[in-house]
Amino acid sequence: MGTISPLGNDLASTWDGIVAGRSGVGLLTRFDASELPTRIGAEVKGFDASKYIEPKEVKKMDLFIHYAVAAALEAVRDSGLTIDDSNRDRIGVFIGAGMGGLPAIEETYRKIMEAGVRRVSPFFIPMTIINLASGQVAIRTGARGPNQSAVTACASGAHSIGDAFKSIQRGDTDAMIAGGTEAAICVLGVAGFCASKALSTRNDDPETASRPFDADRDGFVMGEGAGIVVLEELEQAKARGAHIHAEVVGYGSSGDAYHITAPPPDANGAVRCMRMALNDARMNPDEVGYVNAHATSTMADALETIAVKTTFGDHARKLVMGSTKSMTGHLLGAAGGVEAIFSVKALETGIIPPTINVHHQDPACDLDCNPGGAREARLGAVMSNSFGFGGTNASLVLRAYNG
Numbered sequence: 001m002g003t004i005s006p007l008g009n010d011l012a013s014t015w016d017g018i019v020a021g022r023s024g025v026g027l028l029t030r031f032d033a034s035e036l037p038t039r040i041g042a043e044v045k046g047f048d049a050s051k052y053i054e055p056k057e058v059k060k061m062d063l064f065i066h067y068a069v070a071a072a073l074e075a076v077r078d079s080g081l082t083i084d085d086s087n088r089d090r091i092g093v094f095i096g097a098g099m100g101g102l103p104a105i106e107e108t109y110r111k112i113m114e115a116g117v118r119r120v121s122p123f124f125i126p127m128t129i130i131n132l133a134s135g136q137v138a139i140r141t142g143a144r145g146p147n148q149s150a151v152t153a154c155a156s157g158a159h160s161i162g163d164a165f166k167s168i169q170r171g172d173t174d175a176m177i178a179g180g181t182e183a184a185i186c187v188l189g190v191a192g193f194c195a196s197k198a199l200s201t202r203n204d205d206p207e208t209a210s211r212p213f214d215a216d217r218d219g220f221v222m223g224e225g226a227g228i229v230v231l232e233e234l235e236q237a238k239a240r241g242a243h244i245h246a247e248v249v250g251y252g253s254s255g256d257a258y259h260i261t262a263p264p265p266d267a268n269g270a271v272r273c274m275r276m277a278l279n280d281a282r283m284n285p286d287e288v289g290y291v292n293a294h295a296t297s298t299m300a301d302a303l304e305t306i307a308v309k310t311t312f313g314d315h316a317r318k319l320v321m322g323s324t325k326s327m328t329g330h331l332l333g334a335a336g337g338v339e340a341i342f343s344v345k346a347l348e349t350g351i352i353p354p355t356i357n358v359h360h361q362d363p364a365c366d367l368d369c370n371p372g373g374a375r376e377a378r379l380g381a382v383m384s385n386s387f388g389f390g391g392t393n394a395s396l397v398l399r400a401y402n403g
Contacts, residue, residue: 002074042329101128153388158336179337223329227337250281256391
């Protein structure tokens with residue numbers, strides 16, 4: 001597993017921040033946001049792309065690709081998987097994003113307006129198109145199996161992991177590098193979400209702005225980063241003595257067919273998605289102890305609560321439904337990858353992440369969101385939810401690996 005996040009530039013520091021309940025949100029530093037109603041975000045800090053990519057190649061990629069490469073290289077190192085001529089054709093890369101190279105698009109248009117079309121870089125297109133995250137990771141690892149990207153808004157990372165899981169399960173591949181990446185914090189990205197009134201405007205107190213399930217939540221906080229995992233067929237992983245963090249056992253995917261941004265009032269798309277994932281895992285609802293919710297700090301948090309109650313029945317009152325977005329902000333297309341990793345860490349360490357900034361819990365969000373700090377608990381299985389604009393839904397079920 002590998003991450004780049006607002007809490008750290010590797011998984012160890014990111015997870016330390018999660019367990020400590022630390023916020024990665026602050027005032028925006030990339031550009032002058034003084035004219036925008038939202039002047040806060042969850043930026044990655046102190047990232048140096050040249051630590052992961054040859055300096056001459058850095059300028060050929062936008063930031064979302066930098067993050068994907070960095071997180072993927074960490075994940076491959078962590079996996080101990082050697083990719084060579086004996087296996088490279090059976091190892092693929094599925095890395096999704098929701099927005100792609102928005103900063104490069106913005107900067108290129110600025111150059112055209114100032115100096116004309118001759119200032120456009122020959123690398124502009126491969127810098128910005130989303131599948132180049134998978135493409136650049138494949139080039140750097142030598143993985144020559146299936147290579148593609150899910151582009152399903154904020155469900156992109158989860159769909160990529162789920163589709164990679166199914167690729168291995170079908171026998172098409174033996175291992176996959178999968179997850180999500182995003183780096184859309186720029187004037188264009190922030191202004192666009194501001195125009196739709198989706199973002200928190202709690203500019204005077206950034207660290208408390210992302211507050212899923214809180215009665216006073218006023219929108220999500222835009223974040224960035226990448227979360228990448230290496231999935232491998234179990235018997236092969238055991239045969240080479242791999243350290244196995246957890247098993248992916250279930251995947252659900254559904255569509256709302258309702259609205260471009262809002263879930264339906266009965267949250268039926270999320271319900272069908274979660275039930276599909278549980279059925280795929282051949283698992284009863286009461287076997288899940290923790291749901292890493294999509295919960296972004298918007299009004300839709302209440303609808304996800306309805307969905308979890310409908311899916312899990314009486315057991316919903318016994319599980320923890322928490323949101324790590326309270327600390328990372330909303331990483332958009334990277335959220336599903338990063339949050340799947342947090343879910344695995346909860347299984348592996350026996351520590352359920354907190355949901356911070358819940359000062360007055362919304363009565364409509366009345367499940368246990370673990371607002372009091374990280375909690376020790378022995379978990380057998382967890383679920384990670386990701387839902388996106390366009391009514392696209394993804395749920396992953398992960399199980400503790402006991403050898």
